[in-house]
Amino acid sequence: MDRGKVYIVGAGPGDMELLTLKAKRCVEEADCIVYDRLINKRILKFAKPDAELIYLGKLNTEGGVIQDEINQTLVREALKGKVVTRLKGGDPFVFGRGGEEIQEILKEGIPFEVVPGITSSISVPAYSGIPVTHRGISRSFHVFTGHTMEDGGWHNFDAIAKLQGTLVFLMGVKNLSLISGDLMKYGKDPETPVGIIEKGSTSKQRVIRGKLSDIVEIAAKEDVKPPAIIIIGGVVDLREEFNWFEKKELFGKKILVTRDEKQAEAMSSIIEKKGGEAVELPLIQIEDQMKDFDYSEIKKYKCLLFNSQNGVRSFFKYIPDMRLIGDIKIGVVGVKTKEELSKVKIVPDFMPGEYTGELLAKEASEHTEKGDNILFVTSDISPSNSQEWSVKYDRNFEKIAAYKTIKVKKDKNEVLEALKGVDIVTFLSSSTAEAFVESLEGDLSKAEGVKFASIGPVTSDTMKKLGLSVDIEAKSFTAEGILKAIEEAM
Ligand code: SAH
Numbered sequence: 001m002d003r004g005k006v007y008i009v010g011a012g013p014g015d016m017e018l019l020t021l022k023a024k025r026c027v028e029e030a031d032c033i034v035y036d037r038l039i040n041k042r043i044l045k046f047a048k049p050d051a052e053l054i055y056l057g058k059l060n061t062e063g064g065v066i067q068d069e070i071n072q073t074l075v076r077e078a079l080k081g082k083v084v085t086r087l088k089g090g091d092p093f094v095f096g097r098g099g100e101e102i103q104e105i106l107k108e109g110i111p112f113e114v115v116p117g118i119t120s121s122i123s124v125p126a127y128s129g130i131p132v133t134h135r136g137i138s139r140s141f142h143v144f145t146g147h148t149m150e151d152g153g154w155h156n157f158d159a160i161a162k163l164q165g166t167l168v169f170l171m172g173v174k175n176l177s178l179i180s181g182d183l184m185k186y187g188k189d190p191e192t193p194v195g196i197i198e199k200g201s202t203s204k205q206r207v208i209r210g211k212l213s214d215i216v217e218i219a220a221k222e223d224v225k226p227p228a229i230i231i232i233g234g235v236v237d238l239r240e241e242f243n244w245f246e247k248k249e250l251f252g253k254k255i256l257v258t259r260d261e262k263q264a265e266a267m268s269s270i271i272e273k274k275g276g277e278a279v280e281l282p283l284i285q286i287e288d289q290m291k292d293f294d295y296s297e298i299k300k301y302k303c304l305l306f307n308s309q310n311g312v313r314s315f316f317k318y319i320p321d322m323r324l325i326g327d328i329k330i331g332v333v334g335v336k337t338k339e340e341l342s343k344v345k346i347v348p349d350f351m352p353g354e355y356t357g358e359l360l361a362k363e364a365s366e367h368t369e370k371g372d373n374i375l376f377v378t379s380d381i382s383p384s385n386s387q388e389w390s391v392k393y394d395r396n397f398e399k400i401a402a403y404k405t406i407k408v409k410k411d412k413n414e415v416l417e418a419l420k421g422v423d424i425v426t427f428l429s430s431s432t433a434e435a436f437v438e439s440l441e442g443d444l445s446k447a448e449g450v451k452f453a454s455i456g457p458v459t460s461d462t463m464k465k466l467g468l469s470v471d472i473e474a475k476s477f478t479a480e481g482i483l484k485a486i487e488e489a490m
Contacts, residue, residue: 010117038089146172248275
């Protein structure tokens, strides 16, 4: 019988881009993914559409019961012949119990591979501007669990206190006073710098600093919560110079991306590049409608107008021969629309300075003659006043819906789950705002404290009508524009 295979994979500390290429491949290949609490959920997007996703998280502390369930799940799914990817925060062998999982897998003779991950013990300090070693300050670093053993056993602090290198404690929040107390008891200088880093490498990263003598008090005052790393030693002070991550433009912001699935990624990656955190909840779906269009009809038009990337994409996806539009004038609104057109090596004949259909129609009239047919390639819901324009300019404007925007109504609980910790919800179209409110069944109380950002005046109007506040509005009507506006508002 095919015994499947298990990949024991480290997923890094939280920043999605700290996933290795190999880990990504294991996610892509998996029939079944078993993941825990500390991983960035966006990683799961790499999974096959039909892969089974099983969440078996333990609340920080390593619970015995849940570990049994994890082991059994890995074995059970692999024995069905599946490729099972076990995704763990950080590295699987650094307090990750990867070894225990392997022992269970081995009992059944199931093949396995280990993919090391970027452990939080070095990367979380790095994201706080603290190098674990530094010339002249620390020649070693030592990583400990902050848990006591089941029988109450504890580290040999007599020995640990004598170490000259950097001390790193994982899972140490609960025992912080025991750790600092014992270090001082055995002779570590009470003035030794201590840093505690909460939710490192994520938009919610928080760093608390103190000395061995006062860190307990400070941590209590700051209400430090796991997951957090305690780092002890002179290197902690380098943060004053080396802090870089928290200075990024969107640091501290968790942003909900409601765009359609295909376009969400582009926006999320800008957010993450700028140090923010993206959560994707696609509230619309784009369906192109040009498949059955008879492109031989196109010759009757003297001018084509585009007002969206999607319109350009759908129109050119099915065009049988580019020469069909060789003599036709082309006009666009929107920088992104123009960019999309450049992908098919077309430079538009005109582009109004402002993003309005009115201006596009007006310029179209300047590039055509009386009675000419003009085709406006747009979406089903895009407002177009073809008739009015036709009369006004003595042309024949027609509209074609090259794509459809379908609102995606999500389950209320799914929306609430996605909203957890989110600071800003972004709407790049009226439809996404509508789908958001509909999914929440009109109950906006759950979104209290969240800010809403709009791509422009049309979407803002819809938001206001729906009872959503418009806290931020983009000046240029693109995903970049909305993110820029968020940065400026901060
Ligand atoms: N295998 C993981 C560690 C698992 S133990 C690794 O290699 O990183 C869980 C502990 O890791 C947490 O209690 C916390 O101390 C630490 N940790 C993991 N991710 C963290 C993060 N993003 N920020 C701060 N601490 C983190």
